[in-house]
Amino acid sequence: MTELVLVGCYTAETGGNGDGISAFRRGIGGALTLETTLPMVSPSWLVKHPTVPMVYAANETGSGEVTSVSLAGGELEALDVVGTGGADPCHLAVTPGGRFLVCANYTGGSLAVFALSPDGRIDERTDLVRHQGHGPDAERQAAAHVHMAVPSPDGSVVSAVDLGTDEIRSYALSTEGRLTPLAVTALPPGTGPRQLVRRPGTTTAYVVGELAGTLLTLRETAPGAFEVTDSVRSSWAEPEVKNLAAHLEIVEDALYLSNRGPDCVTAFTGTTPSAVADQACGAGPRHFALVDGRCYVAAQDEDAIIAFPLSELGEAEPERYPSGSPSFVLAATV
Template sequence: MDVWVGSYSSATGGNGVGISTFRRTPEGGLTPDRSLELASPSWLTAHPTAPVVYATNESADGAITTVSAELEVLGTVPSGGASPCHLALTEDARFLLCSNYGSGTLSVFGVAGDGTITGQTDLVRHEGTGPHTQRQEAAHVHMAVVRGRTVSAVDLGTDEIRSYTLADNGKLTPLAVSAMPPGTGPRQLVRRPGTDLAYVVGEVGGTLLVVREDPVGTFTVVKTVSPTKTPYVEGPKGPNWVAHLELLGDRLYVSNRNPDCVTEFDISGDEPVALADHPCGRFPRHFAIEDDTVYVAAEWDDAIVAFPRGGGEQVRYATGTPTYVLFR
């Protein structure tokens, strides 16, 4: 199995090469394999059937690069805004959604059956601010999640989740606007399958929110909890910039930057219960779970940090300024 790692390159002050790949052994170890020089591919998304991966080039003149399974660049298109930070495919893989953090825009691209991006079909621009003058001075679209033809865009700058209906021609129509508590700075959203519940991480507020989705595309806050088991007191490192969410069965995992841990929650009930804070390297950004092992992009340690899902001994694999871990 291949593991692809996206990184910040020198284009944005990082020291990653671009995309690095590793071979994963049956025991879960990683062996360096290949690399591709690319400008800050901070988020990676694999096509479900075509042998291609899409990468955001997170720079002021944002772009999306399509990469082959052989680690060759197949094409690059403008992302529709500055600092693209997230990509999502629709369930039928006909459209690719790109969240542009810097410009507060959400763009839509058509995708052919072979994975080729055929062109931009729509772009919407968010407007607004939040109470945190440094982080919420403007709209900052951080993620778009898809449910059928409903696209919900999480906006860190405006404390909102804006939902749209995506038409067959790739056009977005506004559906609903859901306000999060002021100063939340929502970064990511993940739905709990089989329920109307979802979870939102507040990067600016350092919080984990439980929200109820009813009707589809409309989110109401049910509960706000700490994203760590041990309360974090801001110190010289700075605030808890909560980053990434992963849901696996009745467990929810949250990466916390500055507390530098992945916190494991039991979500078998209506309210998440924090079970443990698992140390995972400095400034844990994205992480992925494979065969009961957690692989963390420890951005400030220049390493992928791996440990058992329930916690345990860490193994480190050197790679420059990692931001994303993709198994394929």
């Protein structure tokens, strides 16, 4: 078995410096060695199928596409390329049973659903819903911008996080892949919600407020319906620059959140989060992966993956692995 770290990126077609999906081999001590790169236009978000060796890439372009990539035998092979029905797809998720792929189209302001075959191939688009509305930020919230699509643990509900309208719009997902409106949760104006992450086994969830630089704690009062119970800054220290919060991960009792502007990963403790440390992690940190006690950060503006041990967070001397305009880090064993 080989431990790989797959890196998504932005390519020249969308103003980036990357070349496609890069596969790094993870060696002793967590060091990365570049193995190969699969050329592809701006694969900005990656997600792995839960049971078969297949990865899906959101091609974040004006035309909007998603590509299925086989990992069989440790080789990366692009298979299906299908339109997402909206511009700039920025997030993908596979429902727990592996039956459907859901896609958030950022500029398109829409949510798409695709049926998946038993072998993980993309079958057909089963639904597409478009959001309407705006928020108080005239530059970033002039229209709907769906930034994340989150299936519930049983796959029966999909919650769409809309940065443009300051809402979480939840839908019931039928066995045929159709969406029916279920609940709408309004968030504080100007939050600019980017991500929704549930704490497993509880009714607690968290929202990353990109525009406000906040981390919100929510309670799920009914399937897909939430209420805000707490809000804190998304970094430990008061930032001297605009803070565009990005990616959140939960590991047991700890939360980790990347912040662009302060350019750090912040650690939080507690179910109601309290920040305890910031770790410098390169310019423009977006997505990151936590693997065996190490953090691998896609530092987009640094053109590098920045790695450090979580045990030294706040004081670590990071390692740097060159990678053009990285946006996503995915650990996979093949």
